[in-house]
Amino acid sequence: MKKAICPGSFDPVTLGHIDIIERTADIFDEVVVLVMSNSSKKSSLFTIEERIELLKKCLNKPNVKIDTHNGLLVDYAKKEGAVAIVKGLRAVSDFDYEFQQALTNKSLYPECETVFLCARGENMFLSSSMVKEVCSLGGDISSFVPASISEVIYKRCKGDK
Numbered sequence: 590m591k592k593a594i595c596p597g598s599f600d601p602v603t604l605g606h607i608d609i610i611e612r613t614a615d616i617f618d619e620v621v622v623l624v625m626s627n628s629s630k631k632s633s634l635f636t637i638e639e640r641i642e643l644l645k646k647c648l649n650k651p652n653v654k655i656d657t658h659n660g661l662l663v664d665y666a667k668k669e670g671a672v673a674i675v676k677g678l679r680a681v682s683d684f685d686y687e688f689q690q691a692l693t694n695k696s697l698y699p700e701c702e703t704v705f706l707c708a709r710g711e712n713m714f715l716s717s718s719m720v721k722e723v724c725s726l727g728g729d730i731s732s733f734v735p736a737s738i739s740e741v742i743y744k745r746c747k748g749d750k
């Protein structure tokens with residue numbers, strides 16, 4: 590039973606995240622989408638619980654579960670017996686930071702590999718921050734996030750609850 594972790598802040602989840610999670614679920618027996626609550630990103634649009642609810646609405650593969658963790662990612666990987674951390678790579682700009690993280694995690698917990706999947710061409714420039722920016726300026730986010738959650742994101746960006 591090979592378990593992988595897809596970690597991130599998912600504030601909010603985008604079609605780029607969904608693509609990486611579903612491809613990971615096709616490769617590994619079990620996938621944990623891990624909403625990290627100790628992200629360095631300062632202001633968040635959704636609470637951890639809300640992000641989990643949005644993820645639930647978009648994911649329906651039976652081997653994918655959602656969890657949250659506050660602390661070191663490798664501690665969670667150890668506890669869960671995960672063999673891989675799967676990350677999506679977009680432009681070269683992602684590489685430096687991701688490479689640093691991967692090497693740090695490897696030295697903290699050598700039994701767990703970091704695996705990189707290339708973003709699909711159409712998702713290369715898609716990020717949660719871009720979704721928030723476009724949405725708050727009244728733009729159309731329908732090609733960036735799943736249809737089932739776009740309304741909630743529009744409302745929140747407008748300042749509604």
Ligand code: ADP
Pocket residue numbers: 596597598599600603604605606609675676677678679683707708709712713714715716717718
């Ligand atoms: P973001 O970088 O958009 O704020 P996260 O921190 O939640 O997103 O990222 C979680 C993981 O998802 C990271 O491995 C990140 O590289 C990956 N990811 C984010 N957006 C995309 C995308 N458009 N295509 C592929 N992978 C992505």
